[in-house]
Amino acid sequence: MTDAIPGRGQYTEDARRQRLSWWRERSGTALGSLERTGLSAPNLVGNVENFIGSVEVPVGLAGPLLFAGDTARGSIVAPFATSEGALVASASRGARAISASGGVVTSVLSQRMTRAPAFEFADIATARRFTAWLYEQRGQLEEQVGLVSRHTRLVGIDPYQIGRFLHVRFAFETADAAGQNMTTAATWQICRWLTDALALEEGLRPRNMLLEGNLSGDKKVTAGSMLAGRGTRVTAEARLSREAVASVLKTTPEAMVKCYTTTVLGAQQAGMTGYGVNAANVVAALFVATGQDVACVHESGVSLFSLELDGDELIATILLPNLVVGTVGGGTALPGQRDLLTTLGCAGAGGVRRFAEIVAGFALALDISTMAAVVSGQFAEAHQRLGRARRVDWLQAGDLNAALLQPVLAQGLADPGLHVTEVTGAPQLYGDGIASELGAMGERRKLTGLHPLTVSWTSGDGSSTTADLVAKVKPRGEEVVAGIAMLVSLCGPEVARAWSRWGGDTEFTDTHRRELAVYRRPESVLTRLLPRCYGVLEDEEREAYVVLMERLPRDDRPWSPDRVEQALAAIARVHGHWLGRDRQLLAEGWLHRVPEPTALAKAGDLWESLVRHAAAESPLLLDASRAQIMLGIVEDAGYWTQELQEQPRSLVHNDFNPRNIALRDGQPVVYDWELATLGVPQRDVVELLAFCLPPETTTAEVDRLLDLHARAVAAVSPEAAAVVAGCDWRRGYQLALREFMTTRLALYAAGHSQREFDFLPRVLDTTFALWSLEQARDGE
Structure with a gap:
């Protein structure tokens, strides 16, 4: 096969498919993921050459973040294109802390794009004369720029002479475009005019010229760009209350400032350009999502982040001196990227200042959250990998x-x-x-x-x-x-x-x-x-x-009372088969590790911390009254878990709810047995009722279902019947309710603050209704 890529310069679907077939053959790879693309080849002229397809990057929603900026105002949600876990969650956490404290103030300080041609002269003196002459031509240079673009304005001429070489840094304002191409064209026009104007001026004419002498810092991290600015210079500041730092970031203002001071020393030792924590992650995620030039991420991610105490408040500030962004031209015209810019209110002319403020605000949110994670030890946990001694x-x-x-x-x-x-x-x-x-x-x-x-x-x-x-x-x-x-x-x-x-x-x-x-x-x-x-x-x-x-087919039908009864009767046959055979089950070993009920009490600090976190984060779900009930159950666990351990036990599913129950030919099928264990049979009853009964359920309905389950367990064998008859079945249910609330419900409620469980509000309502019914029955 030929080495020439087919369809060179052709922007058609047929040419795309020819190139894709050529690469399949050459690479020996199926490339099935590139067979389809949502992009139209004819619309990509100027964006890419030899187009073969597109790759997807996951986009997650960060925020909302409350802005009080010059152009970015109100509550804003930002699309992050990223495959890095914990990024969106961390930025959202920082946004929550800032928003709870009144929001972030943002402002664009300047916008400029640079290009720096280099000139070689006969000697040092000629280079100095040219420099003086160049300053006098400011009006002519501005006129030349206007010939190229009406959106570009020359705002700065900075000469840097090194011997007989002269580098001239031209700075331009480029409106809503990032401006790299625009300033290149403008600088080329200036250089052409200089060549023509000095054609006969032997004492001023340069011997050689380069359009870019590497002084502009294009796509590079430089101290010059940081000081003079390249792209949009934007800043953001927030005042975080002590309450928000404690409740959202799980640390204190003093600990944050101490960490900041320590890490500034490390940055100085490393020779870091600027000082930052994690801003480049936000820059990259928003650049990819909105069609910015991703080759500028490293220079755009340079930042100056600072923290200081002001009374009881923590002041957080960030400066992005080199944010190379635009809202017109380049990748911003691609359909997906254009849509996301539109959701931010930044698409097209007039959007670049607002977009820059949004980037700065979310960069500040992420830096705050990441530093808090480092302070409190969350950072390692959120990024941990399991160590292995061998390759798997x-x-x-x-x-x-x-x-x-x-x-x-x-x-x-x-x-x-x-x-x-x-x-x-x-x-x-x-x-x-x-x-x-x-x-x-x-x-x-x-x-x-x-x-x-x-x-x-x-x-x-x-x-x-x-x-x-x-x-x-x-x-x-x-x-x-x-x-x-x-x-x-x-x-x-x-x-x-x-x-x-x-x-x-x-x-x-x-x-x-x-x-x-x-x-x-x-x-x-x-x-x-x-x-x-x-x-x-x-x-x-x-x-x-x-x-x-x-x-099995997906089953979205609502759970009727008949279906609840059917499920209880089905699982009761398993309960009855192993009821009272706990020693045999443990000896066989196929359940592997089975924690004893009393172990639950030893981990009281775990359950207590989960409840307290859930109550602080989701007070509408777990109000003070509910939290107090759960904390009381945890506090008394040393007593009721001993009683629970004395109850007759069996094989239980331990995750018995509609998420894990289907129907085959009208009969229940139960899957997801990974949490199966040795426990009281009523544990499965509690969970099913919590998921299926309405919060307004009655004592009579609970009694009926509990009795149905007990009779179904007893019907399995004479041995099972004897065990059921010899114990207080309702007491086992009450203890199982305590266990469910202490462990599974507490974990669900705490996890809900980071990973939303749609089923949780109703399950909580019903569970506390079940608890109230039992308290009323016992007169407690």
């Missing part, structure tokens, strides 16, 4: 193929002669589940989550089958724990320290092994309730833990 060949999406699945299916279906003929991906399912999401946060480099597949195979007897399956690729338990650590690190040092101490002892440990063990169990009472399992893969070397199961 993790599963990737392309590994879910016939070679991997054939032995899994052959073993799972007990058919050694089975041969997989085809595996194709299917449309992504709705939602991966909270545990998978947390695991992905804890370790981003490996494949996890739900992956729908259509698999065809030939059985050993020659028959053919095609089935719609789901490969559930599980994160390791410690990755889930690490993911939660990242989440709670944003909840402040108290919560982070408590999770660091107790997180490894929670129910999330060993989740990857536990669910695989459940699917391997032979008991029909369990297999009838599970999705059909086609096989499991447990490969410790690759840290690959996969359940291959049937794909």
Whole structure:
């Protein structure tokens, strides 16, 4: 094949496809992701050459941030194009602290773009004479600039002589364009005029000339640009109240200033240009989102950030001296980028000053939040990676193929002669589940989550089958724990320290092994309730833990009373089968680590810190009265957990809610067993009622459902009936309600401040209604 890229200079869809085919052949890569593009080739003249397609960058919403600037005013949400986790969340946290304190004041101080041609003369004296002459030609130079662009204005001429060489820094104002191309054209026009004007002036004429002698600092970090300015010079300032620093940033003004002072010394030692924390992240994210010149990110990200105390307030200031931005021309005309500029109110003429103020405001928000994270120890947690002593060949999406699945299916279906003929991906399912999401946060480099597949195979007897399956690729338990650590690190040092101490002892440990063990169990009472399992893969070397199961249709129907009864009766058969056999379950070991109820009381500082954080962050959900109830339950945990430990226990799902229950042929199917454990059967009842009953539920309705469940458990066997008859079933329910509120509900409520759980408001309302009913019953 030829080395010449086809369709050179052609901006057509046909030329794009020719180039894409040429590159496929040359690279030996399918390049399927480039087959389609939302960009029109004819519209890209001047943006790119040899166009073959486009790549997507995730865009997240940061903010809102309250502005009180010269042109940026009111509450503004900013689109960040980034693949860096924690960036949007951290900027949003800083925005919340600033907004709670009255907002950020922003102002554009100047705007200029530079170009610096270099001239060589016969000697030093000629260079000096030329410099004096050049100053006298200011009017002529301005006239030449006007010939090139009516939007460009010459505002500065700064000569720098080195021997017989003279560098001249021309500074221009370029209105709403970033101006690199505009100033290049204007400077070239000036140089042409100089050449013509001095053609016969031997005592002034330069011998040689370069359009750019590298003094302008174009796409480079320089002290000259920082002092004189290149691009838009913009500043932002906020006064943060002590309350906002404490409640949102989880630290104190004094600790912030001490950290600032220490890190200034480090910056000086390193020879840092300016002083900043993280502004380049905001600059890059907003540049990509809005079509700015990303090659200017490093110079535009130079900043001067400062903190100082003023009484009880923390004053935070930032200066971006070299923000190279525009709202017309270049990539700002691309459709997606134009849309995002429009949402900011910055698209087109008149938008650049507002855009610069928005960048500065959010850069200040991120610097404040990041420094607070460093002060309180959240930074490491939010960016942590699990250390491993060896390289791991993790599963990737392309590994879910016939070679991997054939032995899994052959073993799972007990058919050694089975041969997989085809595996194709299917449309992504709705939602991966909270545990998978947390695991992905804890370790981003490996494949996890739900992956729908259509698999065809030939059985050993020659028959053919095609089935719609789901490969559930599980994160390791410690990755889930690490993911939660990242989440709670944003909840402040108290919560982070408590999770660091107790997180490894929670129910999330060993989740990857536990669910695989459940699917391997032979008991029909369990297999009838599970999705059909086609096989499991447990490969410790690759840290690959996969359940291959049937794909069930999504079920969005509301949960009627009949459906609640049906689900309780279904799970009761599992409860009845293992009721009172806790020693056997523990001895068999397939549940792996099972925390004792009394361990819950030992971790009281964890549950207390979660409740206090949730109450501070979401007072409409967890008001003072509700928080006091939960704190009281935590305080008394040393007593009621001992009573809980004496209750009859069984295998419980431990995450039994509508998110994990589907229907097959009208019968319940329960999945997501990673949190299965040994506990009181009423624990599953509590969670289902909290998710399904309305807040205005009655004692009679709770009694009816609790009795239905108890009778269904007792009906499993005479042994189960004897256990049910010999215990206080309602007391077990009351204790399970305390356990649910202390652990799962507290974690949901605290996590809600960082990752919104749509179901939580109703679940909280119903849970506290259930609590009130029990308190009224006991006369408490």
